[in-house]
Amino acid sequence: MAAVKTSFKIRGVEFANRVFVASGTFGYGDEMPSLVDVNRLGGIMTKSLSWKPRDGNPPRRIAETTSGMLNSIGLANIGVHAFIANKLPALRRTSTKIIANIAASSIQEYCDVLSLLEQQEGIAGYEINISCPNVKEGGLNFGTDPKMTAAIASSLRKLTDRPLIIKLTPNVTHISEFARAVESEGADAVSVINTLIGMAIDVKTRKPKLSTVTGGLSGPAIKPIALAKVYEVAKAVKIPIFGIGGIADVEDAIEFLLAGATAVQVGTMNFVDPAASTKIVNGMERYAIDQHMIDVQQLVGALEADIKFSVLQSWL
Amino acid sequence: MSNETKPQQQWCVVENCTEIAEKIFRLSFKFPQLAAAVQPGQFVNIRVSETEEPLLRRPFSVSRVEGDLIEIMLQIVGSGTRILSEKKSGELLDVLGPLGQPFHLQAEFDTALIVAGGLGVAPFPLLTAALMKIGKHVETFAGFRSAQQECTEHLENIHLATDDGSRGFHGTVVKLIEDYLEKKSTAKYKVFACGPTKMLMALTELGKRKSICCELSLEGQMACGVGICQGCPVELIDEEKKYALVCKDGPTFLSTEINLREAN
Numbered sequence: 343m344a345a346v347k348t349s350f351k352i353r354g355v356e357f358a359n360r361v362f363v364a365s366g367t368f369g370y371g372d373e374m375p376s377l378v379d380v381n382r383l384g385g386i387m388t389k390s391l392s393w394k395p396r397d398g399n400p401p402r403r404i405a406e407t408t409s410g411m412l413n414s415i416g417l418a419n420i421g422v423h424a425f426i427a428n429k430l431p432a433l434r435r436t437s438t439k440i441i442a443n444i445a446a447s448s449i450q451e452y453c454d455v456l457s458l459l460e461q462q463e464g465i466a467g468y469e470i471n472i473s474c475p476n477v478k479e480g481g482l483n484f485g486t487d488p489k490m491t492a493a494i495a496s497s498l499r500k501l502t503d504r505p506l507i508i509k510l511t512p513n514v515t516h517i518s519e520f521a522r523a524v525e526s527e528g529a530d531a532v533s534v535i536n537t538l539i540g541m542a543i544d545v546k547t548r549k550p551k552l553s554t555v556t557g558g559l560s561g562p563a564i565k566p567i568a569l570a571k572v573y574e575v576a577k578a579v580k581i582p583i584f585g586i587g588g589i590a591d592v593e594d595a596i597e598f599l600l601a602g603a604t605a606v607q608v609g610t611m612n613f614v615d616p617a618a619s620t621k622i623v624n625g626m627e628r629y630a631i632d633q634h635m636i637d638v639q640q641l642v643g644a645l646e647a648d649i650k651f652s653v654l655q656s657w658l
Numbered sequence: 659m660s661n662e663t664k665p666q667q668q669w670c671v672v673e674n675c676t677e678i679a680e681k682i683f684r685l686s687f688k689f690p691q692l693a694a695a696v697q698p699g700q701f702v703n704i705r706v707s708e709t710e711e712p713l714l715r716r717p718f719s720v721s722r723v724e725g726d727l728i729e730i731m732l733q734i735v736g737s738g739t740r741i742l743s744e745k746k747s748g749e750l751l752d753v754l755g756p757l758g759q760p761f762h763l764q765a766e767f768d769t770a771l772i773v774a775g776g777l778g779v780a781p782f783p784l785l786t787a788a789l790m791k792i793g794k795h796v797e798t799f800a801g802f803r804s805a806q807q808e809c810t811e812h813l814e815n816i817h818l819a820t821d822d823g824s825r826g827f828h829g830t831v832v833k834l835i836e837d838y839l840e841k842k843s844t845a846k847y848k849v850f851a852c853g854p855t856k857m858l859m860a861l862t863e864l865g866k867r868k869s870i871c872c873e874l875s876l877e878g879q880m881a882c883g884v885g886i887c888q889g890c891p892v893e894l895i896d897e898e899k900k901y902a903l904v905c906k907d908g909p910t911f912l913s914t915e916i917n918l919r920e921a922n
Contacts, residue, residue, distance in 0.1 A: 369886040376664035377754075377884075397900035401919075404879050404889035409710045411881060415888045418901070562710040590710060613881035614705060614713060615752070616667060 346630040347637040348623075350604060352582055353505040353530045355466050357439055357605070359384040360638055361595065361623045364586050364609035365443035365469060365509070366390060366415065370429040371436070377616035381437045382623050384605060387533075388425070390445035390471045393455050395421035405542045405551035410563030410588070411610060412540050414554040417445050417471075422455045426462055434464035441507065445471040449497050456501055467504045469584075470494060473511030473536040485511040485536070488523045495527035507584065509533035510575075517571050518578035525579045533584040533607065535571045538564055561610040562588040569601050576602020576643055590618065592625025599641040663695040665757050665884060672749045673727055675742075680806040681734040682777065683743045690726040692755050698763070698785035699875055699910045702730065702755035703883035706738040714881050715754065716742070717905070719781035719852070722812060728753075731780040731809065757883045758909050761785055761873055763792060767848035771870075772798040773835055773861060775853020776807065781875055783812035785850060790814065795845070797838070801831030801853070832860040839868060848873065855918055862913040872913035878904030893917040 348359040365387040371380060380386060398418025405412045420428070425442075433440050442465050446452040452470065459465050472494055473485035484490045495508055508524040510517055512535040521532050537558025542551040550556075568587020575583055585603030588610070589595050595606045611618040630638050670687040678684050692702070703715040716738045722729040734740050745751065761781075770789050772782050779800055789796050796814040805825035810816050818826030819834045827834050831853075839847075851861050852875035865872035878890030885906030894902050895917050902908065902916070 366888075367886065373884060373886050377667055398888060398891065400893070401891050402879050403891060404881055404887065406712060406714050409713055411714060413887070413889065418888045418891075561713055610713070610881075613887050614715060616754070616882075616884075 346627060346635055347639070348627055348630070350582075350639060352467070352507075353503075355439065355505050357384045357466075359623050359626070360599070360605035361619055361626060362387055362441070362584065362605060362607045363612055363619050364607035365471065367609045367612040370420075370425060370433070371438075371440060372429055372432050374612075374616055378620055382620045383438045384623075385439035385441050385466065386433075387441045387443050387469050387607060388429075389419050390417050390443045391419055391422045391425050391455060391459075392417060392445050392447075393422060393451050395419065395424065400553045402551060402553055405557070407540065407542055407559065407561075408563060410559055410561030411613075412542055412552055412557040412559055413537070414552045414557035416554070419445075422458055426458070430462060430464055439466035440464060441467045441469050441505075443469045443471055443509070449494055452494055453497055453501060456498055460502055460504070465504065467507060467530075468498070468502065469507040469509050469533055470498060471509050471536070473509055473513075485520070486514050488519055491520050492523040492527050495524040495529045499528040505530045507531040507533055509536055511536045512567065512571050513539050516574075518574045521575040521579045521581075525581050529581060531582040531584060531604070532575060532579070533586055534575050534603075535564075535568050535587050538567065560588070562590050562594075564588045565594060569597055572598055572603050573601040573645070589622070592622045592629060595622045595626055596629060596641060599638070600643070600645045602643040602645070604639075604642050663756055665754055666691055667752065667754045668692075670728075670751045670753045672745045672747055672751055674747055675745045677743075678731075678811070679809040682807060682809050683732050683734075684721070684729060685732060685742060685745060686724075686727045686729045687751050687753065688726050689728045689753055689755070692720075692728055692753070693723045693726050696720045696723060696728070696756040696784075697760035698788045699761035699781055700756040700758050701883070701909060702728070702753050703757060703880075704730075704742065704754070705752035706741045708752075712736075712738045712741075715883060717757070717877075717880060717883055719875065719909075720756070720784055721780045722783045722787075729783075731777060733777045754883060758905060759907065761850055761875070761910050763788060763794075765848055765871060767794070767846045767871070769795040769797065769845040769847050771835060771838075771847050771849045772796060772813070773831055773849055773851040773853070773857070774798070774800045775831055775857040776802060778851070778853030778857075778875075779809060779813070781852055782850070786812065786814050799831045799835045799838070801834070801857070830857070830860075832857060832864065835861075836864060839864075847871075851875070855920060858913070859918050859920075862918060865913050874911055874913055874916075876904050876909045876911060876916075878909070880905045893919065
């Protein structure tokens with residue numbers, strides 16, 4: 343079998359392959375060892391870490407929808423200090439790359455969390471959650487304001503030489519505007535997309551199915567939207583894109599690469615099939631070999647499309 | 659955490675699926691490692707369909723173990739349970755388990771009072787067998803909407819209640835056990851309960867009033883079943899930590915450690 347290059351680099355950090363697990367769908371990386379070989383992954387995006395622990399929202403927090411799920415977890419997490427003390431030592435022993443996902447309600451908090459992690463070994467980079475739809479303060483407000491988005495990227499860039507990835511929300515008119523803003527502030531990559539705001543109602547009780555009424559929609563239901571957002575962002579920026587949104591199998595993952603993503607993150611499917619991400623790692627390599635490639639990079643943005651007919655053109 | 663058995667994911671061959679009461683099925687499948695490791699109160703998370711609809715796994719209490727076979731009980735309430743109810747012998751099921759914390763059997767009691775509401779009977783055949791093995795006396799209080807939903811196989815000393823009076827005591831299972839406890843007895847009781855939240859709340863009150871330890875098995879809306887999605891919180895009375903997770907910290911909880919709410 344011919345060898346194919348699966349690895350790629352961001353800001354000098356080499357990742358073994360292009361399949362990652364999305365923040366909030368894989369815990370802190372230590373919960374799944376009996377179900378999935380984490381060392382086979384390109385990297386793990388940790389559950390969002392805030393300065394102090396967060397309890398999260400009251401039940402109900404999740405609701406199943408057609409080929410998808412709504413969640414309103416509210417960034418429940420153990421806080422960055424407990425992460426460093428209790429989770430990181432075990433994670434350092436894995437060979438996969440750990441990307442710390444950070445959530446905060448002020449620029450200062452983002453900076454504090456990142457600065458603390460900056461002193462720790464075993465963190466390959468940061469993914470900044472500016473787009474959680476489920477917390478009242480901060481969160482989505484940051485992610486829907488291009489100036490705030492740029493300010494966060496700019497502040498954090500000054501604090502670290504590790505890869506800085508900004509996770510963007512699709513709940514805006516032109517996501518590419520936000521990608522451009524963080525690119526110009528020195529971000530190394532963007533993650534596209536976080537969940538879409540959604541809602542479900544129980545018609546018997548006439549109550550919303552989530553305690554917070556609306557929540558974030560994920561799963562295969564959102565894949566076509568995510569793909570179009572990746573395509574839009576890929577046209578607008580040169581930095582790498584982590585494609586996220588309803589990826590269930592290797593074909594889904596390759597669609598994202600073709601649309602312009604450098605790597606992908608598997609999210610909701612980790613709940614359905616803990617081995618989904620490692621199956622995609624295998625499948626992507628096999629696909630590249632079958633296509634006689636020498637490097638998976640050849641797939642990135644390799645969409646064959648007649649650009650004249652793309653409706654995106656009017657936006658860009 | 660008393661349970662240290664790591665969950666496994668496996669394709670399991672369906673042995674049998676039979677309707678045992680109105681819209682209630684008993685489904686058995688082969689999973690030797692689970693059969694050897696599972697403890698009463700633990701559950702499995704089953705992928706209903708290989709397609710993306712319905713998307714999420716469905717959690718079920720392990721109801722019985724016989725040799726290599728695992729038995730669950732399910733009630734048709736939506737598309738997922740309908741698909742499961744139509745599984746035929748020889749088909750394959752993607753099963754994740756054992757999950758969650760088991761019931762605690764070693765507490766100081768001599769008589770177990772099992773209280774089940776509707777399909778809340780599911781975990782109790784396995785619990786009953788384990789209790790009898792360690793020499794505990796078992797009394798079972800089972801309530802159903804009507805006689806059509808009755809499914810009380812492999813339970814001991816059954817006291818039956820139905821909402822419509824079509825069989826057994828006409829009323830709630832809580833009233834039934836209250837009446838039972840009126841009788842003078844020197845027995846040391848522990849309640850094990852599973853069923854609707856309202857029933858569990860009433861038992862929590864009863865436990866407080868009579869100073870009887872109640873261990874409850876909860877249901878929760880969950881996706882992963884292993885503590886990652888954080889979808890199934892239950893409010894704790896302890897002020898230090900606001901929520902526990904039904905899937906990982908439960909589904910069994912002492913009534914004195916949680917704050918049940920109707921919306922759960």
